[in-house]
Amino acid sequence: MEDNTARFEKLLVKNGLKRTAPRLQVLEILSGRDSATSQPYLEQVMGKDADRVTLYRVLQAFEEKGIIHKVLDQQGTANYAICSDGCSAHEHHDEHVHFNCDNCHKIYCLDTVKIPALKVPAGFKVDRLNLIATGLCAGCSDKIN
Amino acid sequence: MEDNTARFEKLLVKNGLKRTAPRLQVLEILSGRDSATSQPYLEQVMGKDADRVTLYRVLQAFEEKGIIHKVLDQQGTANYAICSDGCSAHEHHDEHVHFNCDNCHKIYCLDTVKIPALKVPAGFKVDRLNLIATGLCAGCSDKIN
């Protein structure tokens, strides 16, 4: 299925978003990567195809609709990845672990690893969990050792 | 023990840092709070007692020496808290859960809650874990309901 564009267009329409060039481009970039993509990288790749502000707004809209989710890496930089199915505007289901590689700085969504339930002190009410593991990813682990 | 200052001076000397006013002030502020303290708050409280840049450098030095640790909240804002004993320049031991309150936005270090061990895909090597729970803290939980 090389016809990503058609798929993306459907995705936009489904979420009540208009089919615009910047939005399609963001989806194209994000879907072509195996790890979460940083805002600075997106900005660089899109170049002058779209304004900085537009990029921020596209990302914000996508996040609100549950199309992508944001992960902050250890430096506080925003990274984005396409959500798994089941995320919607009302509810994100991205409670998987994110892995931040010290070497290549990629952020992987470890969809298969669930965050374990947590015991918190009395009174605290946990709504969301966000676990970032840092270390070496499979690829870098090989290269370095 | 109201003689914090003497204690802080020792802490600085032990870490090869000179006893300066901005450093003592930062330690004073951080130790007087029950939750992690944001950079903006520190900046505001210190006012013109110290330059912004000095504050950044003090925080950086403290973090490197293992005196404080940094936690990024859900907005990516840097927050700082004094480390538990056992942290040093070589090794931080802050693998406790951080709790980010949606209401008061405080960040609590839940020292008693350990992050559970994690199974990651083959090849990945976990070095550090960072778990942020978001929800309502005990205080706000009371007030709201």
Place this chain on the structure above:
DNA sequence: TTATATTTGCAACATAATTGCATTAAAATG
């Protein structure tokens, strides 16, 4: 094809963080 509602781009602004450098102050030395 036109009307409407979104979306974009631009300009300006806000905040967070970093760097280089001259000045100042703390601690070490004699």
Place this chain on the structure above:
DNA sequence: CATTTTAATGCAATTATGTTGCAAATATAA
């Protein structure tokens, strides 16, 4: 206690990140 050395501070300038208001452009509905 005076002096030297080394570390830390303050200032100015710069970069990165993110936001807001508004006019112009464009996608879609009518």
